[in-house]
Amino acid sequence: MSDIETFRAETAAWLEANCPPEMREPVVDESDACWGGRNPTYKPGQKEWMDIMAEKGWTVPDWPKEYGGGGLSRAEAKVLGQEMGRLKCRSPLSSFGIWMLGPALLQFGTEEQKKHFLPQIARGEIRWCQGYSEPGSGSDLASLQTSAIDQGDHYVVNGQKIWTSYADKADWIFCLTRTDKNEKHKGITFLLFDMASEGVTTKPIKLISGASPFCETFFDDVKVPKSYGDGISSVVYEENKGWDVAKYLLGHERSMISGQGGSGGGSLGAKFADQIGRDEMGRLDDPMLRADLADIDIELLAFRAMAERFGDTFKAGLCHPAQPNMMKYVGTELNKSRYELIMTAGGSEVLEWESEATNGGLTARDWLRTKANSIEGGTSEVMLNVVSKQILQLPGA
Amino acid sequence: MPLFLNEDQQMLQDSAADFMKGEGDVAHFREFRDKNCKDGFSHDLWKKFAEMGFTGILISEDEGGLGLGHVEAGVVLEQIGRNLTPSPFLTTAVAGVEALNAGGQAMREKYFPGILSGDSVLAVAIDEGAKHRPDQISMAATREGNGFKLDGKKQFVVQGGSADTLIVAARTSGSAGDDKGLTLFAVDTSSDGLSRNSVRLVDSAVAAHVEFDGVIVDADAVIGEVDEGDAVLKRMLNAGRAGSAAETVGVGAGSMDITIDYVKGRKQFDKIIGTFQALQHRLSHLYSEMEVARATVLKAQQMLDEGSDKAELMISVAKAKAGKAAALSVKEGVQMHGGVGMTDEYDIGLYMKRDRALAEFMGDANYHTNLVAEMHGY
DSSP states (O other): OHHHHHHHHHHHHHHHHHGGGGGOOOOOOOGSOOOOOOOOOOOOHHHHHHHHHHHHHHTSSSSGGGGTTTOOOOOHHHHHHHHHHHHTTOOOOHIIIOOOIHHHHHHOOOHHHHHHHHHHHHTTOOOOOEEBTTTSSSSSSSGGEEEEEEOOEEEEEEEEEEEEEETTTTSSSEEEEESSHHHSSGGGEEEEETTTTEEEEEEEEETOOOOOOEEEEEEEEEEEBBSSSSTTTTSSSTOOOHHHHHHHHHHHHHHHHHHGOOOOOOOOHHHHHHHHOBOSSSSSOOOHHHHHHHHHHHHHHHHHOOOOOOOOHHHOOOSTTTTHHHHHHHHHHHHHHHHHHHHHHHHHGOSSOOOOOGGGTTHHHHHHHHHHTTTSSSSSHHHHHHHIIISSOTTOO | OOOOOHHHHHHHHHHHHHHHHSSSSSHHHHHHHHTTTTSOOOOHHHHHHHHTGGGGGTTTTTGSOOOOOHHHHHHHHHHHHHTOOOOSSSSIIIHHHHHHTTTOOOHHHHHHHHHHTTTTOOEEEEOOOSSGGGGGOOOEEETHHHHHHHHEEEEEEETTOOSSSEEEESSSOOOOOOSSHHHHHHHHEEEEEEEEEEEETTSOOOEEEEEEEEEEEOOOEEOTTTBBBBHHHHHHHHHHHHHHHHHHHHHHHHHHHHHHHHHHHOETTTGGGGGOOHEEEHHHHHHHHHHHHHHHHHHHHHHHHTTTHHHHHHHHHHHHHHHHHHHHHHHHHHHGGGGGGGGSSSHHHHHHHHHHHHHHOOOOOHHHHHHHHHHHHH
């Protein structure tokens, strides 16, 4: 047996032995996932699963071991993902620290920052949120106004962020602030601070889905130390160079969001044929709906191949640097189409907004949630602008 | 296996690209179209395909070929698509050879030397009507002496006019719609009772309507087993469909590239039209669709080479997705060229015509979408 196949067998056996049964049930929605943090709400099995995975470094399998990661090779991390998928093991920890801040620190952080912040993220001790958008700075993010004024050993932060995911539940924030008013892109600083600081308030925003995953976040003379001791700076990379970090992270966010298009596992058509009914040939008995479902099944399988190719070329350094924008565009548009069809196939039943039968209108709420996919992290239109300019090199784009 | 070309495949791509561009580009295509030659392609060029080793791409090394797989066949086909190179490569070296690979040693020894030397041209005779319906084959092959007698018609046999050998699917038992009862034959086109009516298609390729009027073939013309032709047919269709999907990606990519070049040069309202967001977003959408199609086709070919039992599903996904993406490419291409897109002088219209013909070959997007539903059990 090759090394990788030995690894696969051992991994599968370990997962079988250690994954709690509750953690092998599908995640219902974002609130059903394990987010960790200083004030966690754990459901049965979540903490055990997170802790035992963190002990192996497998909450962040491909991070280096010295920062709390698993130190796995690309191939091993892929195998772990495949085996977790096959055995239906949940992800042990959902975290903006893992998805976003971690990669930024690995790329731009100092050794002290990595040693301090990364293990906390890996163990799920600190829940992070992202302070990017502002009421006047959406697609044109670099026009942001939240200011951080240098006061010697600390900054004073004033301003407002919007669409801050789970700001009301987060412990710390990584935040884009303006440190130079005379520059646009070159006047932005990437700052880390505690959400428990005096002057930070959050206000959840009620969405069309009824849920409030996003907040408005207000900073009123928030004092942010320049150093957290032991050479741990609150600034990632350098003052006024935060846009480099932000751009890098947007790339990550885009590829992360794009992955949603391919999620959801099996054939939609097969699932709905069982629910809706079949003709004497065994075909879904609504021919137009059947055709639409087959179209989406094709798009989902095609996108899965694209995601695999994107991942492989990305890791091998063969992928165009702007390709995550294309992935984000395709993946989010596909996810929206998928949910439109899920609503159509579900008929009147999925319209029930509060009843127990629909788990409180879960499908309808998810459908509405998907509409944000092509807005958050850069709109589809911005993605197409980036592809036009950077990949197709169209003039004036 | 990572989902991108390895170093060897990359080298093959480079040499196929140089070859098609150098020997079989659009100017070459126009030359053969305009001289109205009976076969629609250059036999000299086909000989050069053979010298490059391309005709033996799916023939084993022991038998004198390159012993490569469907990924590599696709690499060559994408370049054929990009350059609109007229050749019988898809029907001969991909679909035809894959059918013969299911045949016995004597059969392979009989046909492979001619294919390897570029002297032989093969065509596949499946369809009996305007739409691809391989499950509805009704042409009869009845036992006669030591062999079979073929009666019936095959339609739209691409390269059927120039082929010396046809791979023919006929019914030895059962009736249209039955899984079993098909048999595949390798039939010499000079056989008594076989007549061909060549027709030029919209893309200037030549197809033949073939009539079999009591054509007698030996038992050793049977590929595989009598009444068990469905397996051989499936193998040939898988190869042909994956291959045509790869060529389709080439057509779509070629069309997209010349369109992007065009909008970068054309000025209206004192501006390069490529600066207009109305065009930029559509081109970026097209680029995205082509990227997804390319990944899907490569995935299908890798699965076919690995012998995956899900390969057939992915091939239909690839044929449908590549078909839709390339159709978008040629339609946007003509529209963005504006008036000159309607002229014969500009190449974009040639891509549109080629795409239309390829889309129909071995099943269009609708056909394969239906297959995907069936394979998913709905």
